[in-house]
Structure formats: structure tokens, C-alpha cells
Amino acid sequence: xxxxxxxxxxxxxxxxxxxxxxxxxxxxxxxxxxxxxxxxxxxxxxxxxxxxxxxxxxxxxxxxxxxxxxxxxxxxxxxxxxxxxxxxxxxxxxxxxxxxxxxxxxxxxxxxxxxxxxxxxxxxxxxxxxxxxxxxxxxxxxxxxxxxxxxxxxxxxxxxxxxxxxxxxxxxxxxxxxxxxxxxxxxxxxxxxxxxxxxxxxxxxxxxxxxxxxxxxxxxxxxxxxxxxxxxxxxxxxxxxxxxxxxxxxxxxxxxxxxxxxxxxxxxxxxxxxxxxxxxxxxxxxxxxxxxxxxxxxxxxxxxxxxxxxxxxxxxxxxxxxxxxxxxxxxxxxxxxxxxxxxxxxxxxxxxxxxxxxxxxxxxxxxxxxxxxxxxxxxxxxxxxxxxxxxxxxxxxxxxxxxxxxxxxxxxxxxxxxxxxxxxxxxxxxxxxxxxxxxxxxxxxxxxxxxxxxxxxxxxxxxxxxxxxxxxxxxxxxxxxxxxxxxxxxxxxxxxxxxxxxxxxxxxxxxxxxxxxxxxxxxxxxxxxxxxxxxxxxxxxxxxxxxxxxxxxxxxxxxxxxxxxxxxxxxxxxxxxxxxxxxxxxxxxxxxxxxxxxxxxxxxxxxxxxxxxxxxxxxxxxxxxxxxxxxxxxxxxxxxxxxxxxxxxxxxxxxxxxxxxxxxxxxxxxxxxxxxxxxxxxxxxxxxxxxxxxxxxxxxxxxxxxxxxxxxxxxxxxxxxxxxxxxxxxxxxxxxxxxxxxxxxxxxxxxxxxxxxxxxxxxxxxxxxxxxxxxxxxxxxxxxxxxxxxxxxxxxxxxxxxxxxxxxxxxxxxxxxxxxxxxxxxxxxxxxxxxxxxxxxxxxxxxxxxxxxxxxxxxxxxxxxxxxxxxxxxxxxxxxxx
Numbered sequence: 001x002x003x004x005x006x007x008x009x010x011x012x013x014x015x016x017x018x019x020x021x022x023x024x025x026x027x028x029x030x031x032x033x034x035x036x037x038x039x040x041x042x043x044x045x046x047x048x049x050x051x052x053x054x055x056x057x058x059x060x061x062x063x064x065x066x067x068x069x070x071x072x073x074x075x076x077x078x079x080x081x082x083x084x085x086x087x088x089x090x091x092x093x094x095x096x097x098x099x100x101x102x103x104x105x106x107x108x109x110x111x112x113x114x115x116x117x118x119x120x121x122x123x124x125x126x127x128x129x130x131x132x133x134x135x136x137x138x139x140x141x142x143x144x145x146x147x148x149x150x151x152x153x154x155x156x157x158x159x160x161x162x163x164x165x166x167x168x169x170x171x172x173x174x175x176x177x178x179x180x181x182x183x184x185x186x187x188x189x190x191x192x193x194x195x196x197x198x199x200x201x202x203x204x205x206x207x208x209x210x211x212x213x214x215x216x217x218x219x220x221x222x223x224x225x226x227x228x229x230x231x232x233x234x235x236x237x238x239x240x241x242x243x244x245x246x247x248x249x250x251x252x253x254x255x256x257x258x259x260x261x262x263x264x265x266x267x268x269x270x271x272x273x274x275x276x277x278x279x280x281x282x283x284x285x286x287x288x289x290x291x292x293x294x295x296x297x298x299x300x301x302x303x304x305x306x307x308x309x310x311x312x313x314x315x316x317x318x319x320x321x322x323x324x325x326x327x328x329x330x331x332x333x334x335x336x337x338x339x340x341x342x343x344x345x346x347x348x349x350x351x352x353x354x355x356x357x358x359x360x361x362x363x364x365x366x367x368x369x370x371x372x373x374x375x376x377x378x379x380x381x382x383x384x385x386x387x388x389x390x391x392x393x394x395x396x397x398x399x400x401x402x403x404x405x406x407x408x409x410x411x412x413x414x415x416x417x418x419x420x421x422x423x424x425x426x427x428x429x430x431x432x433x434x435x436x437x438x439x440x441x442x443x444x445x446x447x448x449x450x451x452x453x454x455x456x457x458x459x460x461x462x463x464x465x466x467x468x469x470x471x472x473x474x475x476x477x478x479x480x481x482x483x484x485x486x487x488x489x490x491x492x493x494x495x496x497x498x499x500x501x502x503x504x505x506x507x508x509x510x511x512x513x514x515x516x517x518x519x520x521x522x523x524x525x526x527x528x529x530x531x532x533x534x535x536x537x538x539x540x541x542x543x544x545x546x547x548x549x550x551x552x553x554x555x556x557x558x559x560x561x562x563x564x565x566x567x568x569x570x571x572x573x574x575x576x577x578x579x580x581x582x583x584x585x586x587x588x589x590x591x592x593x594x595x596x597x598x599x600x601x602x603x604x605x606x607x608x609x610x611x612x613x614x615x616x617x618x619x620x621x622x623x624x625x626x627x628x629x630x631x632x633x634x635x636x637x638x639x640x641x642x643x644x645x646x647x648x649x650x651x652x653x654x655x656x657x658x659x660x661x662x663x664x665x666x667x668x669x670x671x672x673x674x675x676x677x678x679x680x681x682x683x684x685x686x687x688x689x690x691x692x693x694x695x696x697x698x699x700x701x702x703x704x705x706x707x708x709x710x711x712x713x714x715x716x717x718x719x720x721x722x723x724x725x726x727x728x729x730x731x732x733x734x735x736x737x738x739x740x741x742x743x744x745x746x747x748x749x750x751x752x753x754x755x756x757x758x759x760x761x762x763x764x765x766x767x768x769x770x771x772x773x774x775x776x777x778x779x780x781x782x783x784x785x786x787x788x789x790x791x792x793x794x795x796x797x798x799x800x801x802x803x804x805x806x807x808x809x810x811x812x813x814x815x816x817x818x819x820x821x822x823x824x825x826x827x828x829x830x831x832x833x834x835x836x837x838x839x840x841x842x843x844x845x846x847x848x849x850x851x852x853x854x855x856x857x858x859x860x861x862x863x864x865x866x867x868x869x870x871x872x873x874x875x876x877x878x879x880x881x882x
Contacts, residue, residue, distance in 0.1 A: 003212055004184045004192045008158045011210055017140040021125030030138035037137040037153055037214035039224045054097035059245035059290060062252075063093050066285050069278040070697075076271050084698055088705055096290045122152045125208075137211055145196070146206040154189070154218040155196040155209035157181045162205030162414045164387075170197050170219060170613050176387050179207065180417050189219060190537075190587060193417045199612055203386075204375060205414075222589070223612055235315035235622065236322045236604060237662070240736035241293065247737060248285060255680065256281035263687045276683055286672050292709060293665060296716025300661050303717075308644040309654035310628065316640035318665070319623045320651075321658025323530060323606040324729040325598050327591070327617070330536040330546055332630040332646050333608050335512040339392040342479055345470040345507035347453050348463075353396055360400045362453040366505035369484040371397035371404050373424050373435035375415075389480065389510055393437075405429065413498060423499055425489060432489040434498050440471045440507065443483040447504040456503055470507055478545020479509030511545070517649035518550045524652050529728030531603075533581060535591055537613065540584040553580035561585040564593065572597045591617035602732060608643075608651065609635050625651060652725075660720035662730060668712035669737060670745045671798070671805040675703055677750025678757040678794045685758065692776045692783055694761040694790045702847050707795050707833050711802040711826030718806060718820060744808065752870065753797040756863040760793040760856060761786045767855075781850055788838055788849040789856050793863075795834040799827050800864040804871045809878050812868070 003011050012018065022030070054060070070086035122134045123144040134152040137143070143155065145163075157163065163179040170190070177193065184192040196209050198220035215221055256277040263273035294314065301311040311317055331337055341353050346363060360367055370393045376386035384391045398404065410432070411425035421438025436443060449456040450463050457463070467483075474481045485502035525532050532552055536543050540558045547553050557578040559567075562585065567575065575581065576597055583594060591607070595617050598605045607614070607621035610631040615638040618624030626639035627646040636642055643650050682694035768782040776783040802823055803812050818824065837843040839851050 003156050004189065004194065006156075007183050008156075008181045008210075011156045011212075012142075012158065015140040015210060015212060017142065017210065019142075020127075021142040022138070022140050024126055027126060027136070027138050027141065030140060031136065034138055034217075035215055036135045038135050039221055040216050051097075051101045054101045055093060057245075058242055058249070060093055060097065062245055062249045062285060063089050063290075066281065067093075069281060073274075073278045073697075076274070084701065088701055092290065092705070096294060122149075137214055139212055139214060141211040143209055143211060144206070145202050145209060147202055147204050149202045151196045151198055151200045151202070151209075153198050153211045153215075154213035154220075155211050157194045157196060158208045158210050160205065160207040160416075162416075163202065163207040164204040165196060165200050166203045167197065167200045168611055170199055170223070170611065176203050178415055178417050181207075182418070191585070220612065223616060235319040236730075236732070237315050237318035237665075237736075241290075243735065244289075244737050248289075252281045252285050259683060259687055266687065268687070273687075276687060286676070286704065289669075289672065292668055292672070292712045292716065295713050296664060296668065297661065299713070299717050300657060300664075304641075304654050304657045305644075307653040307657065308647065308650040309657075310642040310644055311640070312642065313640045316623050317658055318661040319604065319658070320606060320641065320655050321660070321662055322604045322730050322732075323623065323655060323658075325531045325533060325603045325605050326525065326651065327533050327535045327594060327598070327605060327607045327621070328648060328651075329608050329610060329614065329627075330534055330538055330543055331512060332610055332627055333643075333648050334518050334534070334546055334550060335514050337512060337630055337646070339388045339480075339510045340513050341392055341396045341508055342511045342513070343474060343477075343509040345467070345474070345509075348466055350470065350473070350509075356396070357400050359453070363451065363506070365451055365486045365503070366484055367397050367400060368428075368433070369435040369437060369486050369505055370394065370508075372407055372426050373422060373437045373484070375422065389482075392510055393482075393508065407433070411495065411498070413495075421499075425498060430488070432491060432493075434487050434489050434502075436485045436499060436502055437482050440467060440481065440483040443485050443502070444468075444504065446499050447485055447502045450504045451506070459504065467504070467507065474507070474509035475541060476545075477509070477511075478539075478542040478549075479511050480542075482508050482510070484508065511542075514546055514550045515647055515649065517647060521649040521652040522550050522552050524725050525655075528655070528725045530655070533583065533594075535583045535586060535594060535607075535617075537586055538584060540582075543582050543584045547582055553582070556580035556582045559583050561587055561590050564590050569593075569597065569600075573601055576601060587613065589616065592620045595620045604729065604732070606651070606655075608648070609639075610646075611635060614638075656720045656725050659724050659730075660718065661716075662736070663721070663724070664716045664718050665736060666741060666808075667718065667805045668715040670741055670749070670808070671712050671715055671802055672704075672708055673742070673745040674749040674753060674801055674805075675708060675794055675798055677746055678754040678790075678797070679703065681754040681758065682761075682790065691762075691772070692765070692786070694758060694787060695794075696787055696848055698847055699787060699791045699849075702791065702833075702837060703794055703798075707830045708798060709826075710829045711798065711823060714820055714823030714826045715802065715805055717822050740808075748874070749801060749804070749867070749871065752867045753794060753801070756797055756860065756867070757790045757793040759863075760789040760860060763859060764789040764852065764856060784844075784848060784850040785852050788852050791847070791849065792834055792838060792852060792856065793860050795830055796857075796860045796864050797867060799830055800868050802827060804868060807875070809875055809882075811872060811875055 003014060006014060067086045067089050070089065071083065074083040074086065120134055121131050122137065123129055124132050124137065125142040125144070129144065137153050142158065143152070145151065157179050158181055160180045165177045165179050167177050179193055179196065181194060184194045189195045189197065198218040216225060260273055260277035263276060297314040297317045300317045301314065304311055304317065328334060343350050344353060344356060346366065356363065356367070374390040374394055376384045376390050376394060379385055384394055407426040407428050409424055410427055413423040415422040415438070419438070420442045421436055423434055423436040425432060425434050444464065444467060447459050450459050471481045484505040486505055487502050489498060522532060534543050534547055534552070540560060544556060544558060547556060557575065557580065559575060559581065564572070564586070572593065591614065595605050595607055599622070604622045606623045606625060607617045608625045608627070609615070609618050610627035612635065614635050618626060618635060618638040623641060624639035625641045625643060626635040628642045628644040629646045631642070641654065679695060679700045685691050686693045764786045765782060768785070770776065770782060803817055806812070806815070837847050837849055844850055
């Protein structure tokens with residue numbers, strides 16, 4: 001029979017234990033049978049395999065292949081700079097591999113944090129009271145707990161004396177649960193008053209409990225198991241990079257093969273032809289892509305941190321921008337995570353707390369009950385420590401009147417789950433006074449009168465009905481309702497008669513109020529096509545009330561954890577088709593089921609959470625978002641991003657930044673790929689027209705890993721477009737590198753750059769006396785000036801191109817072209833680098849260049865502005881046609 005339904009005697013008997021606990025021999029036998037009370041470490045991938053993965057993914061293999069080709073080319077034709085290219089690409093592979101390993105290594109620490117929540121020592125009954133390591137606990141042990149203790153295993157309460165439990169780490173909700181030893185009718189251990197779960201903590205009181213589950217069999221252990229399950233799904237950006245790698249590899253190899261066979265058909269020597277094919281392949285491999293993506297994401301994380309979103313894993317930056325659903329916790333994310341009095345019911349009318357501030361003298365007994373009936377402790381700084389609901393009540397009383405006199409506590413009738421009320425007896429200036437608060441259903445039967453502004457009146461049937469209706473109305477608004485009563489007590493009154501003949505002072509409705517910024521953030525999500533679903537462990541009425549208050553929904557479908565137990569995976573997916581839906585009273589595995597169901601429907605899912613119970617869902621989600629203030633360390637370690645202010649509005653700001661990342665990567669892809677055409681066309685000219693090679697491999701390297709890097713990074717830091725949150729999320733089928741981008745980069749901008757670059761090359765050669773058909777040695781001064789002109793032309797065109805690539809539709813004049821300081825710095829660096837390459841002995845020696853005459857620059861600059869003009873005309877046509 002379920003241990004929840006048994007009384008204390010039956011529970012002990014069901015585990016073959018006794019009131020004095022287990023013997024040492026029996027405890028040892030059970031430890032061997034059931035194992036230690038520890039969270040087991042699941043096998044993890046060895047570090048050396050994680051290390052190697054950073055160097056063996058597809059794009060890395062593509063770069064390795066380029067390295068091998070470069071060294072083969074150097075072996076066959078030394079002195080062409082291919083060896084330097086090989087070493088440079090090796091550096092790119094090494095930097096990216098080490099960075100990836102460092103990111104992976106620092107993400108897998110959730111288990112060590114989980115273990116910190118469990119106590120090391122515990123008091124147990126074994127031949128008397130003794131302290132043992134918590135790992136030695138076994139089912140059947142009787143343990144003793146008191147205020148401040150962490151619960152070491154799942155236990156059934158046997159004795160309880162004012163025992164209050166904080167279950168936030170497991171349930172995710174910050175309310176305190178009163179515990180007792182009576183059989184429970186609740187469904188499941190999470191909501192049962194006679195169960196203490198491992199990882200929770202005792203807030204007040206003391207008790208004796210029977211251990212019935214240890215280690216991985218506890219609810220805590222089950223959560224730990226789910227948390228250790230690896231996140232198998234790649235982020236949308238990672239999937240796109242893999243696809244891009246395959247596309248680039250196919251394109252590069254295809255072009256290389258085409259040029260090789262064309263050269264063979266035209267009678268070129270085999271090895272010379274192979275070297276040219278290698279040059280084509282290397283020219284089309286964007287060696288700077290991975291470093292630029294990595295740096296762009298890293299800088300995006302800095303911008304997001306300034307907006308209170310701390311990103312732990314770089315790909316998560318763009319993933320958040322792809323989110324189509326946000327599964328959000330309620331407490332502390334949508335709300336302030338503190339209780340406040342929203343309504344008071346006095347004189348038969350619901351009022352706001354401001355009414356009390358104006359008329360406190362009319363309700364002195366009510367105010368005194370708020371101030372004195374509590375179990376809080378006052379800290380040295382005057383603040384209160386304890387249940388947040390009691391703190392809110394006392395704070396309201398002190399806001400209304402700061403001059404409360406000391407009224408010593410003489411006696412107390414403590415709160416328990418049956419009584420559902422607390423009474424405290426105090427010595428006042430006029431004698432003994434009893435103050436009582438609790439659920440109306442338990443306080444009302446004890447009352448004979450009601451306090452009104454003009455005096456007390458007898459409690460009749462009409463007043464009872466009025467009070468019950470007021471309670472129901474407040475509950476329907478998602479408020480937690482408490483009744484308050486008091487009476488003067490004669491000296492010598494028996495303890496059991498203290499609560500007789502009470503005077504009902506009034507009702508109070510409390511709520512955890514929504515954050516002021518949340519309604520606007522919800523509206524932004526709705527405009528952006530992002531579905532927001534509340535997924536909480538709180539009561540359905542409370543969740544619905546908050547959802548309505550923040551403008552999320554008006555009449556949602558509500559699914560509770562108990563209902564989810566009976567839903568199949570298909571039924572759950574169909575439920576999620578509802579336009580308005582929220583989930584309440586959920587367990588850890590149920591939150592993860594919701595995430596998986598949404599992912600199966602094709603959504604990119606972001607999940608928020610703060611408790612241990614949220615960790616599995618945080619890890620399973622495409623992006624897990626933990627609370628930085630109220631969040632447990634476990635939640636933070638399982639998450640991809642941490643909200644520094646626990647504010648839902650910060651998620652929306654981060655989504656805006658994340659969406660900008662995808663757009664920005666497209667911008668610098670356009671910029672980088674554009675220069676591939678003027679790098680590849682010289683090889684085409686060499687093979688087809690048998691002219692001197694206009695650009696050397698080392699000069700290609702100067703562009704890909706030199707001059708292009710900083711401007712590309714500047715494009716990666718562009719601010720979000722103001723209209724970016726008025727578009728739906730990016731579809732999973734939308735590609736990073738699409739046909740429109742390739743056409744624009746390769747067949748429009750790239751072709752213009754190639755024409756200008758070749759024109760500069762042949763103009764220099766022609767001015768120097770070379771004519772078509774003439775042969776030139778690789779070290780001929782005229783040839784070196786010609787390749788220098790080609791390289792300079794590409795750089796000049798790229799200077800203009802970086803401004804062109806800031807938008808594929810908007811005019812360069814539509815925004816502030818001086819706003820992005822990193823682009824300006826990149827342009828300045830490009831100009832300085834090309835001047836150093838062209839006009840310094842070190843630059844000449846390293847890149848095989850010689851100074852070019854000023855006439856070349858006079859030719860190049862108008863050409864650059866011509867490209868800008870043609871692109872502006874194309875953008876104008878696109879805007880006009882849409």
C-alpha cells in the first residue's frame with residue numbers, strides 16, 4: 001500500500017523498522033542491498049574524445065584537407081607561399097579546437113553542484129541517537145530533523161512539531177509547506193504533507209522521519225539522472241554551419257575538379273595543373289569563417305550581458321533568436337517573487353491597501369493582527385526573516401503605522417495542516433489579546449462577531465455568506481486569501497479555550513505581483529510570433545490570474561500535472577495546438593515532456609527555470625534560461641543562459657540580440673564570399689587564357705585571414721534592426737547561406753570586384769610594356785607590381801563592400817554609416833594593412849609585392865564608387881518591387 005496513505009505505525013511496519021530504528025547489522029545489510037545514499041555519476045565521454053571532436057568536425061576536416069593540399073603544392077612548387085598558407089590554416093584549426101574544448105569542459109559540472117545540496121551528516125536512531133554520514137542512510141532508518149537541516153533522503157514524517165519545509169529546490173515554488181504525520185490524500189509525493197523530499201530544507205520546527213527511498217531512487221535522484229542526460233540536439237546555428245561546411249566543400253572541390261579537367265584538356269602539365277586546382281580549392285575555402293563566427297558570437301554575448309542576459313554557451317546566442325516558443329516559469333520570472341497585499345475585505349467591501357493607510361484608526365484590531373500574528377524572526381538590521389506571506393503582512397502594518405509598541409508573546413497555538421491557522425497570545429497595554437489568522441474555513445466557525453468601522457456586530461448568516469463570497473472572488477483572481485480575527489483574553493484562560501469566541505477582523509488577498517515590464521515584453525513576443533506558455537508548479541488559479549494580468553491570455557486551456565499523467569505523447573502534442581494554454585502543478589519530468597513535445601512539433605524551444613526540478617527541462621530545451629538571483633546552482637549549470645535580473649523582459653531583449661546575430665552572420669558571409677570571386681577568377685584566367693597568374697596564394701591569405709577579418713567582425717556586431725521583433729521567428733527551413741545570398745555575393749558583387757581586380761592587373765602590366773602572350777618570371781618586378789595592384793583592388797572594393805553589406809535592401813544612406821565603430825576601425829585597419837603590404841620592405845618580402853604607382857589608386861577609387869552605385873540601384877529596385 002502507498003506509504004502516503006498509511007499512518008505512522010503502519011509506515012514503520014511496512015519497511016520492517018521500529019520506533020528505535022534499525023540495528024547496525026540490519027542497516028549494513030540494507031546498505032549492501034540498496035547501495036549508498038548517493039547520486040550516481042553516469043558514464044561521461046572521456047575528456048580526450050571531447051578534445052579531439054574540436055579538431056575533427058566536418059569544417060575542421062575541410063580545413064585539414066586544405067592544409068594537406070597546401071603542403072603538397074609547396075612540395076611540388078616551393079616558394080609560392082603555400083607552406084605559409086598551410087601553417088596559417090593550422091593556426092585557425094588549433095584556435096577553434098581549443099576554444100570549443102574549453103566551452104565543452106566548463107558546461108558539464110551540474111552533478112557536482114547537485115551533490116552540494118545534500119547534507120554530509122545526519123542524526124539517526126540506531127541503538128540510540130547518533131550522527132552518521134548521510135551516504136550511510138538506508139530505507140527504514142529513522143532520522144531526526146530540526147530547523148536549518150537539509151533533508152538527506154525521501155522520508156515519511158512520523159512525528160512533527162511545527163515542522164515547516166521549504167520545497168523550492170524540488171517544486172520550483174517558494175511557498176513553505178507545513179508537514180505532519182497523518183495519512184495523506186494528496187496524489188503524489190510532491191504535494192503530500194507527510195513526505196519530506198531529499199534536497200529540501202527545514203524552515204522551522206522539528207520532527208522524526210522514516211527513510212523510504214535513498215540515492216537514485218529518491219525524487220532528487222531521478223532529477224539528477226535526467227539532468228545528466230546529454231543535450232543531443234545541435235543548435236540551429238551549429239546545424240547551419242555543418243550544412244555550410246558541406247556546401248563550401250562541395251563547391252570548392254567541384255570548382256577545383258572543373259579547373260583541373262579544363263587544364264588537362266588544354267594540355268597543361270599534370271603537376272602544374274594540380275597546383276592550380278589546389279589554388280582554386282583554397283581560394284574558395286573561407287578560412288576566416290569559423291574565427292569570425294566565434295568572435296561575432298563572443299561579442300554578441302557581451303552585448304547581451306549588458307542587457308542582463310549572461311550566455312554560457314556561444315551557439316545559444318543565435319539559438320535564442322530562433323526561438324518560436326518560450327516555456328516560462330511564473331514565480332520570480334513573470335512575477336517579483338515576493339508577496340504583496342492586493343485586496344482587503346472590510347465592512348463588506350473589497351478595498352486596496354491604500355484604504356487602510358487612510359482609515360487605519362477605524363480598524364485597529366485588524367492592523368494589530370497583521371502586525372503581531374506571525375512566526376517571523378527579526379534580524380539586526382530590522383528586516384524580517386521567514387515566510388514571505390507573513391513578511392508582506394507585517395510590512396503592510398508597519399507601512400501604515402511605524403510606531404507599533406512591543407507586545408511580548410506569551411503563548412502560541414501553532415499552525416498545522418488540519419487547523420490551517422495560527423494563533424498568538426500577547427501582552428498588550430490593556431491586557432491579554434489573542435490574534436488569529438488562517439484559512440477562512442477554519443477561522444469563521446470560531447467567530448461570533450465581526451469588526452466593522454462603527455463597532456462590532458453579531459455574525460449572522462448573511463455576514464457569513466458575504467465573507468465566503470468575498471473569499472471565492474479573491475481566489476478566482478488568483479489571490480491567496482487569509483482571514484484575521486482577535487479577542488481580549490481573561491487572565492488564567494485555559495490554553496484549549498483561547499480560540500473560542502473570536503471577532504472576525506477581515507480578509508486579506510495576497511499575490512506575487514507581476515513585474516511592471518512583463519506586459520510590454522509579452523506584447524513584443526506576440527508581435528514577433530513567439531508563443532509564450534506558462535509552465536509552473538503553482539496552483540492553476542494563480543497561474544491563470546497572472547496570465548490574464550500580464551495580457552498573455554484571457555481564457556486558456558489549463559493542463560495540470562495530474563492530467564498530464566494520463567496523456568500520451570501524441571495527445572500532449574495535440575493539446576499544444578491550443579492557441580492559449582498553460583501548465584500548472586507540474587513535476588520535473590513533465591516539464592521535460594512538454595519541451596520534447598514542442599520540439600517534435602518543429603519548434604525551437606526556450607525554457608526558463610530556477611529550481612532543481614527545472615534542470616532536466618533546461619538541459620533538454622534548445623536553450624535553457626536560468627534565474628541568476630533566485631536560481632539554484634543546479635539550474636544555472638544546466639542552463640545555456642542566465643538572467644542576471646530574473647526578469648522575463650530581459651529574455652525578450654536577448655531574443656532581439658539573438659535574431660540580430662543570424663542577420664549579422666549573413667552580412668559578413670556576403671562580405672567574405674564576395675572576395676572569393678576575385679580570388680578564384682585569376683586562376684580561371686590563368687587556365688583559360690594562359691596569362692600570368694594575377695594573384696598569389698599568399699596574397700589570398702592576406703585577404704582571408706588579414707584584411708577581411710576586422711570588417712567582417714564589425715558586420716557581426718551590427719545593432720538589431722528596429723523592425724526585427726515585428727517578424728515571425730526564422731523558419732527551421734530558412735538557410736544561413738541561401739540562393740539569394742550566393743547570387744548577390746558570387747554573381748553580382750563578386751563579379752564586379754573580379755572585373756576591377758583583373759583590370760588593375762592588366763593595366764599595370766600593359767603600362768609596363770607587357771603584351772598578351774608574353775612570358776613573365778615569378779620574381780619579375782613588373783609581375784610583382786601587377787599582383788600588388790590586384791590585391792590592392794580587392795582591398796579597395798572590400799572597403800566599400802563592408803558598408804554595402806550592412807543591409808541587403810536598405811540604402812547605405814538610410815542609417816548612420818558612422819555608428820558602428822568596429823566597422824570604421826576595420827576599414828582603417830584595411831587601409832593601413834594594404835599600405836604596409838604595398839609600400840614597406842617587410843610587406844613586400846612577406847607577400848611578394850612591390851609599390852604601385854599612384855595612377856592605380858586613381859583607377860580603383862572611382863571603380864569602388866561605381867560598385868556602390870550599382871548596388872544602390874539594385875536595392876532600390878528590390879524595395880520598389882516588394
